[in-house]
Amino acid sequence: MKAIPEPSLRRLPVYLELLRELREQGVEDISCTQIGERTGQDPTQIRKDLSHAGAVGKPRVGFNVAETCEQLVDFLGWRKNVDAFLVGAGAMGTALLGHELFLKQGLNIVAAFDIDPRKVGSEIHGFEIFHLDTMNSLARRMNIGIGIITTPAATAQDVADSLISCGIRGIWNFTPVRLQTPGHVIAVNAALSSSLGVLCSRLAMPQP
Amino acid sequence: MKAIPEPSLRRLPVYLELLRELREQGVEDISCTQIGERTGQDPTQIRKDLSHAGAVGKPRVGFNVAETCEQLVDFLGWRKNVDAFLVGAGAMGTALLGHELFLKQGLNIVAAFDIDPRKVGSEIHGFEIFHLDTMNSLARRMNIGIGIITTPAATAQDVADSLISCGIRGIWNFTPVRLQTPGHVIAVNAALSSSLGVLCSRLAMPQP
DNA sequence: TAGATTGTTAATCGATTAACAATC
DNA sequence: TAGATTGTTAATCGATTAACAATC
Numbered sequence: 001m002k003a004i005p006e007p008s009l010r011r012l013p014v015y016l017e018l019l020r021e022l023r024e025q026g027v028e029d030i031s032c033t034q035i036g037e038r039t040g041q042d043p044t045q046i047r048k049d050l051s052h053a054g055a056v057g058k059p060r061v062g063f064n065v066a067e068t069c070e071q072l073v074d075f076l077g078w079r080k081n082v083d084a085f086l087v088g089a090g091a092m093g094t095a096l097l098g099h100e101l102f103l104k105q106g107l108n109i110v111a112a113f114d115i116d117p118r119k120v121g122s123e124i125h126g127f128e129i130f131h132l133d134t135m136n137s138l139a140r141r142m143n144i145g146i147g148i149i150t151t152p153a154a155t156a157q158d159v160a161d162s163l164i165s166c167g168i169r170g171i172w173n174f175t176p177v178r179l180q181t182p183g184h185v186i187a188v189n190a191a192l193s194s195s196l197g198v199l200c201s202r203l204a205m206p207q208p
Numbered sequence: 209m210k211a212i213p214e215p216s217l218r219r220l221p222v223y224l225e226l227l228r229e230l231r232e233q234g235v236e237d238i239s240c241t242q243i244g245e246r247t248g249q250d251p252t253q254i255r256k257d258l259s260h261a262g263a264v265g266k267p268r269v270g271f272n273v274a275e276t277c278e279q280l281v282d283f284l285g286w287r288k289n290v291d292a293f294l295v296g297a298g299a300m301g302t303a304l305l306g307h308e309l310f311l312k313q314g315l316n317i318v319a320a321f322d323i324d325p326r327k328v329g330s331e332i333h334g335f336e337i338f339h340l341d342t343m344n345s346l347a348r349r350m351n352i353g354i355g356i357i358t359t360p361a362a363t364a365q366d367v368a369d370s371l372i373s374c375g376i377r378g379i380w381n382f383t384p385v386r387l388q389t390p391g392h393v394i395a396v397n398a399a400l401s402s403s404l405g406v407l408c409s410r411l412a413m414p415q416p
Numbered sequence: 417t418a419g420a421t422t423g424t425t426a427a428t429c430g431a432t433t434a435a436c437a438a439t440c
Numbered sequence: 441t442a443g444a445t446t447g448t449t450a451a452t453c454g455a456t457t458a459a460c461a462a463t464c
Contacts, residue, residue: 005430005431005432006406007431007432008431009405009406009409010399010402010403010405010406011402012405012409013384013399013401013402013404013405014384014386014401014402017361017384017385017401021361031444031445031446032445032446033445038386039386040386042432042433043445044432044433044434045431045432045433047445047446047447047448048431048432048433048447048448051446051447051448056446056447057445057446057447058439058440058445058446059438059439059440059444059445059446059447060439060440060443060444060445060446061440061444061445061446062444062445062446063446075409075412076405076408076409076412077408077409077410077411077412077413078405078408082408082411090306091302091303091304091305091306091307091308091333092303092307094299094302094303094306095299095300095301095302095303095304096299096303097299098298098299098302099299099300100299102404105401105404105405105408106404106408107404107408125299145411146407146411153225153229169411170407170408170410170411171407172403172404172407176221176222176225177225178222178246178247178248186407186410186411188403188404188406188407188410189403190400190403191218191221191403192398193221193222193225193313194218194219194221194222195218195380195396195397195398195399196221196310196313196314196315196380196396197217197218197220197221197284197286197313198214198217198218198396199354199378199379199380199394199396200284200285200286200290200313200314200315200378201217201220201283201284201285202285202378202394202396203285203290203353203354203377203378203394204283204284204285205285213454213455213456215455215456216455239420239421239422240421240422241421250456250457251421252456252457252458253455253456253457255421255422255423255424256423256424256455256456256457259422259423259424264422264423265421265422265423266421266422266463266464267420267421267422267423267462267463267464268419268420268421268422268463268464269420269421269422269464270420270421270422271422419464420463420464421462421463421464422461422462422463422464423460423461423462423463424459424460424461424462425458425459425460425461426457426458426459426460427456427457427458427459428455428456428457428458429454429455429456429457430453430454430455430456431452431453431454431455432451432452432453432454433450433451433452433453434449434450434451434452435448435449435450435451436447436448436449436450437446437447437448437449438445438446438447438448439444439445439446439447440443440444440445440446
């Protein structure tokens with residue numbers, strides 16, 4: 001089986017969001033054409049994306065909404081929530097701690113860290129903020145899969161190194177830095193500045 | 209001149225971040241090979257990306273750091289900050305209000321809105337939260353270019369419609385919904401769930 | 417000058433789109 | 441059955457990579 005192309009992978013959460021909504025509305029089946037109307041994607045592409053993810057439809061009927069949801073949740077690795085540490089309790093870190101939506105997206109933040117003495121010991125959205133120095137010993141008793149970096153860019157690589165020594169296997173990086181990681185650790189950038197760049201540069205372009 | 213490919217456009221903010229850092233360190237020139245070492249991109253691709261953005265280098269010397277920064281800032285439309293309204297003062301909205309980094313990225317949030325009576329009238333990171341109903345009349349006296357949507361997914365389209373009637377030209381959408389907009393309004397998704405999906409599904413894959 | 421690096425043209429690779437047979 | 445929709449194979453399109461001449 002060929003690996004799924006990354007653009008394809010990035011579209012799956014969009015389909016899943018729609019399908020979950022339809023499921024709540026009690027819709028049983030949906031065709032790719034209809035998904036396309038609601039997500040702005042080409043129906044053929046949707047069919048290919050879903051097929052990459054292992055979803056199967058029925059000719060003349062379409063895709064079963066509930067089944068396809070389950071299949072996408074599995075494929076995205078969102079079935080069992082992965083425990084995560086968050087480092088950097090600034091504005092962005094605070095937001096993520098309060099973003100209960102991640103529970104639907106495979107992520108379970110279990111602890112947050114900072115080095116600012118004004119933050120350490122305080123509580124944000126129900127999470128106590130620990131000092132970064134205590135991270136390693138805390139990690140020992142847990143099974144932490146993902147590290148989330150919401151520190152200033154300058155310290156991102158150091159934080160990544162600490163997280164890796166804690167045994168995490170994936171990093172979700174909110175800084176614009178490209179992190180150096182060993183081969184077994186996967187780093188993905190949230191790339192907020194990239195999407196903001198796309199928006200601003202399009203606005204700055206002479207209107208077509 | 210051919211339009212810049214979107215993947216290329218998304219990489220520019222990454223280069224800019226690095227170049228700004230180098231400029232602070234007093235570095236005068238840098239070659240694409242060196243940029244590649246620091247960002248993980250192929251040097252040839254960097255050369256092409258920079259050329260798309262209108263940056264020019266000198267053979268045997270490389271690209272002037274300061275000049276290239278300025279060129280990228282211009283190309284990305286980050287020279288003059290665009291005034292923005294933010295709708296939805298939940299966890300994510302609160303984060304963005306506190307994320308002073310956007311001032312370096314062309315964005316100037318001028319007001320924030322919500323409908324929750326517990327939030328309206330309060331102050332978050334120095335921004336007073338207004339009721340959504342007052343948005344239209346406030347917009348009249350201002351020149352708002354961008355609307356940021358950090359509401360629950362279910363209300364995203366309604367909010368988008370309101371923002372459009374305020375005369376904004378671009379939407380930065382933090383919900384997983386695909387927004388319907390008229391042709392002259394550009395909508396870009398921050399797509400947090402997409403990057404989280406990429407990370408989780410890679411973690412779930414059998415290790416290569 | 418010699419040599420490193422750019423800028424650009426051509427070749428490759430991969431993703432998207434189109435076409436169509438299979439099937440419920 | 442007839443017809444809508446899937447699944448898949450082939451064709452197209454566009455982005456990435458390689459090759460190399462231009463140039464400081």
